Amino acid sequence: MSNIPQWSLEKFAAETFSSAPVPGGGGVAALAGSIGAALAGMVCSLTAGKKRYAKYEEDIRRITAKARSLMDELMAQIDRDAENFYPLSQCYGLPSNTEEEKQIKEEKMQAALKVAVSAPVEIVRLSYEAILLHEELAEKGSKLAVSDVGCGVLCLKAAMQCAWLNVMINLKSIHDPSFVEGIETELKPILAAGEKLADEIHTAVAAKLAY
């Protein structure tokens, strides 16, 4: 069992660079999302206890707790994505000489693809939740940390979009229309709303920083 969150930044980059199957786009998406949630935590850390923001103290406490849990859950998706890819990688090596072998391989592939898609799906969901925290922090967080709100939504938008590319790769090969439709129906609106919200927040932050 891997424990990629314990790897150094340098090792993570070097392993990504290599031809090793993981970490790939899914792990990168999870890391970007976790850092985006961490930036929401940073804004909370720089706001909590400040007189000027005392009226938001309760909100900041709630957002802090939620940011921490999203940071941890997104970080955990790095290993989950790596582990979920293993059964699929094993399928590629299965024999397919006879009709029976072909059918067995196809059935195992289909099952493995459904497993492989689950981490990227979760990364889209969790990253969207973290964007909602930044939306609230754009109003209630310390003005001194406004650029961190901007960086946060940029990381989370990239996380959602990377994860979605990895969802699509898998859906492309899954021959179960109701499974595919179920994921699309849930995720496409989340993705569209998350991209729009991240863009709005980023634009507002950039306008505040303009000189």
Add this chain to the structure above:
Amino acid sequence: MSNIPQWSLEKFAAETFSSAPVPGGGGVAALAGSIGAALAGMVCSLTAGKKRYAKYEEDIRRITAKARSLMDELMAQIDRDAENFYPLSQCYGLPSNTEEEKQIKEEKMQAALKVAVSAPVEIVRLSYEAILLHEELAEKGSKLAVSDVGCGVLCLKAAMQCAWLNVMINLKSIHDPSFVEGIETELKPILAAGEKLADEIHTAVAAKLAY
């Protein structure tokens, strides 16, 4: 002297979450950029030696070397950004009771701001160069790694935009019009071109993955 690239992913996220001054948006931008360059390296690793792409062997070798140097240089900007922030953080504590103290503080602040802006400026430049590698890989890289090209440009676009927010914060306080104009004149076209190119590549990748 810090050595943040040796931190674990978990520690980097936790320190970002905290109220510690670094890592902040600059370090996050550098990490996202380094991973985006690493994904260009991954595409090369999955292309090199494959018969189908033999005609690009020379190009892939060149892109591999460039991707590695950009990955390393962007990773190095994490520490550089942290170290460059230190003199600025010291300035905030300087006394400003008399006119003379005020003038000394202002002079030191101006010098420190020019130091602080240098890492984010470099991150914009390096990330743009890495986007150009992905542009080439979208044509010459293994089709099996097309989603990694997509994830790569998404990370690099976020890196550029995060770095630019951190450039703006500093430029806002620098009272040296020719210094500010010099940076703007160089970076604004790079930023615009990088965003456009990243969007085009991402759109093309998503179209290839559509099912």
